[in-house]
Amino acid sequence: MTFGEQAEREFAEILTRYPDKRSALLPSLHLVQREQGYLSPPAMEEVARRLNLQPVEVLQVATFYTWFNLKPVGRHRLQVCHNLSCTLVGAERIIATLEEELKIGENETTPDGLFTLQRVECLASCGTAPMMQVNEDYHENLTPEKVRALLAQWRAAANGR
Numbered sequence: 001m002t003f004g005e006q007a008e009r010e011f012a013e014i015l016t017r018y019p020d021k022r023s024a025l026l027p028s029l030h031l032v033q034r035e036q037g038y039l040s041p042p043a044m045e046e047v048a049r050r051l052n053l054q055p056v057e058v059l060q061v062a063t064f065y066t067w068f069n070l071k072p073v074g075r076h077r078l079q080v081c082h083n084l085s086c087t088l089v090g091a092e093r094i095i096a097t098l099e100e101e102l103k104i105g106e107n108e109t110t111p112d113g114l115f116t117l118q119r120v121e122c123l124a125s126c127g128t129a130p131m132m133q134v135n136e137d138y139h140e141n142l143t144p145e146k147v148r149a150l151l152a153q154w155r156a157a158a159n160g161r
């Protein structure tokens with residue numbers, strides 16, 4: 001598999017920061033995910049080849065962090081924390097609202113490719129629970145109303161409104 005021109009430039013720049021190529025694994029995986037949306041097996045093999053790692057070493061890291069997608073996800077990846085602090089203040093209601101509004105279950109993607117719903121472990125934002133991470137942004141102190149408003153906003157943006 002090949003990287004795009006911009007990704008090639010970024011990859012070369014990442015390598016300049018790490019005298020030991022193997023240490024560039026995490027930023028390389030971030031780069032691939034940003035480029036392609038997820039880490040496909042050929043992409044992980046390519047990263048392994050470029051960093052002189054075994055494919056299984058790359059896979060171990062990719063599967064350790066919930067941040068990495070191992071299969072295609074929607075444009076908005078909704079990762080709802082379901083650990084104690086969030087659960088105590090309504091995480092289950094947030095998840096139920098999302099399931100109801102999106103008509104999908106956990107680890108599913110809406111047919112229009114806009115949303116993927118996932119349940120994740122603590123995202124270190126317990127003081128502003130309940131919360132979810134959507135791509136690179138945190139949405140905190142959630143209520144069902146806030147969730148519906150966010151979905152409406154993302155749907156409107158997708159429809160160019």
Ligand code: FES
Pocket residue numbers: 081082083084085086087121122123124125126129131
């Ligand atoms: S328990 Fe939800 S962010 Fe920590």
